[in-house]
Amino acid sequence: MVRLGLIGKPSDWLIASTYNRDILASRLGVEIVEIPIEEVTSLGEVENGMDGALRIYERIRDIVSRYQLDGVALRCFDLLTTIRNTGCIALSRLNDEGIPAACEGDVPTLVTMLLAKQLSGCPGFQCNPARIEQTPGQAPTMLFAHCTLPLSMCQSYSLTTHFESGIGVAIHGELPTGDYTLMKVSGDLSRVFVSEVTLIRNQYERNLCRTQVWLQMSDEDIQYFLTNPIANHHVLVPGKWSKKINHL
Amino acid sequence: MFYTLISGLHKEDIESVSPSMEDVGTDCQTVAVMTGGTEAQFVQLLQQGRITLDKPIYLLSSGQSNSLAASMEILSYINQHGGHGQIRINR
Numbered sequence: 001m002v003r004l005g006l007i008g009k010p011s012d013w014l015i016a017s018t019y020n021r022d023i024l025a026s027r028l029g030v031e032i033v034e035i036p037i038e039e040v041t042s043l044g045e046v047e048n049g050m051d052g053a054l055r056i057y058e059r060i061r062d063i064v065s066r067y068q069l070d071g072v073a074l075r076c077f078d079l080l081t082t083i084r085n086t087g088c089i090a091l092s093r094l095n096d097e098g099i100p101a102a103c104e105g106d107v108p109t110l111v112t113m114l115l116a117k118q119l120s121g122c123p124g125f126q127c128n129p130a131r132i133e134q135t136p137g138q139a140p141t142m143l144f145a146h147c148t149l150p151l152s153m154c155q156s157y158s159l160t161t162h163f164e165s166g167i168g169v170a171i172h173g174e175l176p177t178g179d180y181t182l183m184k185v186s187g188d189l190s191r192v193f194v195s196e197v198t199l200i201r202n203q204y205e206r207n208l209c210r211t212q213v214w215l216q217m218s219d220e221d222i223q224y225f226l227t228n229p230i231a232n233h234h235v236l237v238p239g240k241w242s243k244k245i246n247h248l
Numbered sequence: 249m250f251y252t253l254i255s256g257l258h259k260e261d262i263e264s265v266s267p268s269m270e271d272v273g274t275d276c277q278t279v280a281v282m283t284g285g286t287e288a289q290f291v292q293l294l295q296q297g298r299i300t301l302d303k304p305i306y307l308l309s310s311g312q313s314n315s316l317a318a319s320m321e322i323l324s325y326i327n328q329h330g331g332h333g334q335i336r337i338n339r
Binding site for chain 2: 012013014015016017128129130131132143164207208209225226227228229230231232233
């Protein structure tokens with residue numbers, strides 16, 4: 001079995017990101033291991049900067065080892081009020097180490113990242129849709145953003161604070177332009193979204209999560225997002241993988 | 249019916265969402281999702297009977313403050329529970 005740790009419950013706002021434990025086990029061989037958030041928050045308040053962020057990483061890395069996990073989803077917002085720092089660096093490092101690590105306790109997104117890693121070698125960038133631009137006569141574009149990603153996906157990066165809280169250490173990454181695959185699997189495996197998109201530019205605005213990328217996509221993709229998305233988080237993976245995913 | 253959802257998680261200046269006359273008509277169910285973190289507020293509106301899944305629900309979204317992300321989570325919830333909805337982007 002593949003063991004995926006859920007540290008804390010899924011974030012309260014993930015009202016459409018439930019998962020079916022039995023289906024994940026029977027169809028994917030995935031076991032969800034529930035771990036109390038206190039195993040991280042018992043650190044107590046840490047330094048606000050990188051030293052504190054690395055202590056969070058070390059604690060989660062220890063959890064991954066002790067529970068023999070192949071991936072982890074963290075209820076990261078609980079760290080803001082207890083530890084007074086963020087899990088962004090920890091999750092980034094784990095992803096770079098080949099351990100898919102998702103924010104906000106989002107299990108379907110973690111499963112998507114696991115599949116992305118198995119297909120492409122990269123767990124991908126868990127991101128929120130942030131903005132849509134539709135200009136007549138041009139391919140539509142969407143802005144996606146989040147506060148952490150694998151540094152191995154970046155051509156450059158800088159460290160800044162987490163968006164909503166203004167504390168901790170988050171990542172503004174600049175990704176190479178070119179071909180990517182945007183994907184998401186529902187928590188009961190009944191739905192899969194996969195689309196090959198083009199990353200056309202990076203940007204930085206203050207009132208958004210810190211890594212921000214514009215993707216050019218099809219009109220059908222835009223309709224999917226506006227009428228029937230699989231929740232909000234999606235995973236962006238370098239390269240073109242739709243044929244392999246559809247084959248699965 | 250027109251409702252506005254905003255979360256205290258977001259301390260930044262919030263971009264306003266401007267409904268049209270159509271959005272605020274009595275036959276419409278329109279929710280302006282101003283920020284992320286508002287998804288549970290939407291569920292409360294349903295539980296209180298102020299919004300019904302029996303009629304279409306329109307979610308007005310801006311390009312700031314995780315408004316669009318929250319709108320998508322809410323829309324996904326509506327669809328999962330047998331309702332019908334659509335996101336409208338604030339221009």
